[in-house]
Amino acid sequence: MHVYFSTIASLLVLAGICVAGGCENPASFKKCLAQTRAEVNICGINMTCKCLRQENVVRCYEKCGDDSYYRRLKLGEKGQQQIFCSQKQPGESEDMPIIGSEGGP
Numbered sequence: 084m085h086v087y088f089s090t091i092a093s094l095l096v097l098a099g100i101c102v103a104g105g106c107e108n109p110a111s112f113k114k115c116l117a118q119t120r121a122e123v124n125i126c127g128i129n130m131t132c133k134c135l136r137q138e139n140v141v142r143c144y145e146k147c148g149d150d151s152y153y154r155r156l157k158l159g160e161k162g163q164q165q166i167f168c169s170q171k172q173p174g175e176s177e178d179m180p181i182i183g184s185e186g187g188p
Contacts, residue, residue, distance in 0.1 A: 106147040115143035130167050131175035137164035 106112040119139040126132035141160045147153035 105150055106144075106153060108146070112143060112147070116140065119143060129175050130170040130172060131177055134164060134168035134171055135177055137167050140164075 122136045123133050126136055141157060141164060144153055144157035
């Protein structure tokens with residue numbers, strides 16, 4: 084019986100280490116990145132739109148704690164946002180374009 088409780092305690096400690104060492108919910112984190120990066124891509128060449136949408140990508144990292152790996156990734160995403168924001172053009176819409184509205188014949 085002692086071995087059983089000891090094993091459970093060890094598993095709980097390991098589970099705590101895994102959560103502390105990365106993002107709280109890896110599946111949710113990956114989904115957040117996929118969705119927010121898709122929004123950035125939809126902006127096309129509109130840097131005002133990209134600047135605003137990139138902030139959502141950065142927010143995906145908020146539940147990753149102090150893990151140094153995720154902090155570095157977050158810094159990279161913030162750097163990308165700074166690039167987008169530095170290239171904003173006066174009068175650009177903040178809205179994402181409607182797919183298929185680019186015009187045509």
